[in-house]
Amino acid sequence: MSTVFNFTFVPWFRSVAPYIHMHRGKTFVVGIAGEAIAAGKLAHIAQDLALIQSMGVKVVLVHGFRPQVNEQLAAKGHEPKYSHGMRVTDEVALDCAQEAAGQLRYEIEAAFSQGLPNTPMAGSTVRVISGNFITARPVGIVDGVDFQHSGLVRKVDVDGIMRTLDMGAMVLLSPFGFSPTGEAFNLTMEEVATSVAAELQADKLIFLTEVPGILIHPNEPASEDNPIDTELPLAAAKKMLAESPNPTQPTDLAFYLQHCVKACEEGVERSHILPFAVDGALLLEIYVHDGIGTMVVDEKLEELREATADDVGGILQLIEPFEQDGTLVRRERNEIERDIDHYTIIEHDGVIFACAALYPYPEAKTAEMAAVTVSPQSQGQGDGEKILKRIEQRARAMGLKSIFVLTTRTMHWFIKRGFVQVDPDWLPEARKRKYNWNRKSLVLVKKL
Known part of the structure; x- marks a missing residue:
C-alpha cells in the first residue's frame, strides 16, 4: 500500500x-x-x-x-x-x-x-x-x-x-x-x-x-x-x-x-x-x-497572436537552430508561407520568441500541433504555456476533441501539461501516411 x-x-x-x-x-x-x-x-x-x-x-x-x-x-x-x-x-x-x-x-x-x-x-x-x-x-x-x-x-x-x-x-x-x-x-x-x-x-x-x-x-x-x-x-x-x-x-x-x-x-x-x-x-x-x-x-494582443505573411522570416529565424540540431523536422520557406494562417506566435518588440502551428484533421476530430518552438532567450517564462493554451482554444473553436504532437526530445514538457503517449497507429489515416518510421517520434495526445 x-x-x-x-x-x-x-x-x-x-x-x-x-x-x-x-x-x-x-x-x-x-x-x-x-x-x-x-x-x-x-x-x-x-x-x-x-x-x-x-x-x-x-x-x-x-x-x-x-x-x-x-x-x-x-x-x-x-x-x-x-x-x-x-x-x-x-x-x-x-x-x-x-x-x-x-x-x-x-x-x-x-x-x-x-x-x-x-x-x-x-x-x-x-x-x-x-x-x-x-x-x-x-x-x-x-x-x-x-x-x-x-x-x-x-x-x-x-x-x-x-x-x-x-x-x-x-x-x-x-x-x-x-x-x-x-x-x-x-x-x-x-x-x-x-x-x-x-x-x-x-x-x-x-x-x-x-x-x-x-x-x-x-x-x-x-x-x-x-x-x-x-x-x-x-x-x-x-x-x-x-x-x-x-x-x-x-x-x-x-x-x-x-x-x-x-x-x-x-x-x-x-x-x-x-x-x-x-x-x-x-x-x-x-x-x-x-x-x-x-x-x-489579460494577454496583450500585440504579444500573442495569429501569424501573418510578414512573420515568415521571423518564424524561420526562430526554428532554424532547432531544425539543425534535429529537435524539429526541417520546413521549407514556401511550406511556411503556404501554411502561415496555421501558425500562432508570441512577439516581443518586433521579435518572434515562440511559435506553433495547428494542422486540423476534422474527419478524426483532432489536430496536430507542430513546429512548437520557444526561443532559448525566453524559455522558462511561460511562453510555451501561452502558445499551447492559444492552440487549444483554436482547436476547440473548430469543434475538435483533441490535439496531438510528434516529438523525439520534449515529451516530458508535454506530459506535464496533460498529454499522454499513444501508439503511432492512433494517428489519423492522412497523418499516418506521412509518419517517418525511421525518426521514431513519440505520439502524444491531449483531450480538449
Missing part, C-alpha cells in the same frame, strides 16, 4: 512545486459568495486558504452575504428588493446587513482559529484582521429608483491593507463602506473584491461562486463534450459580455464575468470564477496546470 502511495504522492508533490514557487509573495483577492457559507463550505475553504497563505501568498478575503441578509429580512417579515442587479437597501435592510456581516465575521474568524490535531488547521496560525479599509459613496437614484443605503466603492485604503498583509495577517473585508461623515453603505462583495484587487494591483482576483465557470458554448447546457472554458482571453471575455443581457442574478453569465473583465482592464492579470460546490476548488485552480474554473487572462 505504501509503495502505491509513494508512486502517486511523490510525483504529484513535485508537479505542484513550480506553482508554489510561482505564487510565493503574490497577492490574491478572494471573494466568497454568501451562498458558499450558507451551503456549509466555510470550514474547508478556510483550511484551503490557510494552506495557501502558509505557502507565502498574501490573501485578502471578501465575503458576500446575500442569502444571510435575505434570511434576516424574512425573520423581520420584510421582502428583499432588487433593481439593476443590486439590492435596494432601506433602513430595515441596512440593519439586517449589519447583523449578517457581524455574524459572518465571527464565523469566519472562528473558522481560521481552529487548530485541532489531525486536521489541516493543526499548527496553523492565521491572524485575521478586518477594518474600515473601504470609503464608500451612495449609488443614489438610478432610472427613478432610490437605492438609499446601497453604495459603491469610492476609495480603498491600499497602504493600510498592504501593511496588514506585510505583517503576515489575512485581511477580511465585509461588503460595507463608510462615507467621510461615518454613514454606512451596503456594497456588493463582487464590487469590493474587484476594486480592492485593482487598487492593490493584485496578482489574482478569485470568485468562489454558485456557477462552475464560463461554458465554452454559453448558450448550451454543460456536458462531457461541452466543459468549462478554463482560460478565456480578455478580448473573448469582452466579446461575450457585449453579447450578454444585463445580469440580474448571480447565475447569469455576465454577473461575475463583468467584474473579471473590469479587474483585468485595470491591471489584474488573472481573474478566476470557481465553483464552491467542488471541494478544494481553490487548490485545484491555483496549484494544478489546467485548473477547474474559468480564468480570464
Whole structure:
C-alpha cells in the first residue's frame, strides 16, 4: 500500500512545486459568495486558504452575504428588493446587513482559529484582521429608483491593507463602506473584491461562486463534450459580455464575468470564477496546470497572436537552430508561407520568441500541433504555456476533441501539461501516411 502511495504522492508533490514557487509573495483577492457559507463550505475553504497563505501568498478575503441578509429580512417579515442587479437597501435592510456581516465575521474568524490535531488547521496560525479599509459613496437614484443605503466603492485604503498583509495577517473585508461623515453603505462583495484587487494591483482576483465557470458554448447546457472554458482571453471575455443581457442574478453569465473583465482592464492579470460546490476548488485552480474554473487572462494582443505573411522570416529565424540540431523536422520557406494562417506566435518588440502551428484533421476530430518552438532567450517564462493554451482554444473553436504532437526530445514538457503517449497507429489515416518510421517520434495526445 505504501509503495502505491509513494508512486502517486511523490510525483504529484513535485508537479505542484513550480506553482508554489510561482505564487510565493503574490497577492490574491478572494471573494466568497454568501451562498458558499450558507451551503456549509466555510470550514474547508478556510483550511484551503490557510494552506495557501502558509505557502507565502498574501490573501485578502471578501465575503458576500446575500442569502444571510435575505434570511434576516424574512425573520423581520420584510421582502428583499432588487433593481439593476443590486439590492435596494432601506433602513430595515441596512440593519439586517449589519447583523449578517457581524455574524459572518465571527464565523469566519472562528473558522481560521481552529487548530485541532489531525486536521489541516493543526499548527496553523492565521491572524485575521478586518477594518474600515473601504470609503464608500451612495449609488443614489438610478432610472427613478432610490437605492438609499446601497453604495459603491469610492476609495480603498491600499497602504493600510498592504501593511496588514506585510505583517503576515489575512485581511477580511465585509461588503460595507463608510462615507467621510461615518454613514454606512451596503456594497456588493463582487464590487469590493474587484476594486480592492485593482487598487492593490493584485496578482489574482478569485470568485468562489454558485456557477462552475464560463461554458465554452454559453448558450448550451454543460456536458462531457461541452466543459468549462478554463482560460478565456480578455478580448473573448469582452466579446461575450457585449453579447450578454444585463445580469440580474448571480447565475447569469455576465454577473461575475463583468467584474473579471473590469479587474483585468485595470491591471489584474488573472481573474478566476470557481465553483464552491467542488471541494478544494481553490487548490485545484491555483496549484494544478489546467485548473477547474474559468480564468480570464489579460494577454496583450500585440504579444500573442495569429501569424501573418510578414512573420515568415521571423518564424524561420526562430526554428532554424532547432531544425539543425534535429529537435524539429526541417520546413521549407514556401511550406511556411503556404501554411502561415496555421501558425500562432508570441512577439516581443518586433521579435518572434515562440511559435506553433495547428494542422486540423476534422474527419478524426483532432489536430496536430507542430513546429512548437520557444526561443532559448525566453524559455522558462511561460511562453510555451501561452502558445499551447492559444492552440487549444483554436482547436476547440473548430469543434475538435483533441490535439496531438510528434516529438523525439520534449515529451516530458508535454506530459506535464496533460498529454499522454499513444501508439503511432492512433494517428489519423492522412497523418499516418506521412509518419517517418525511421525518426521514431513519440505520439502524444491531449483531450480538449
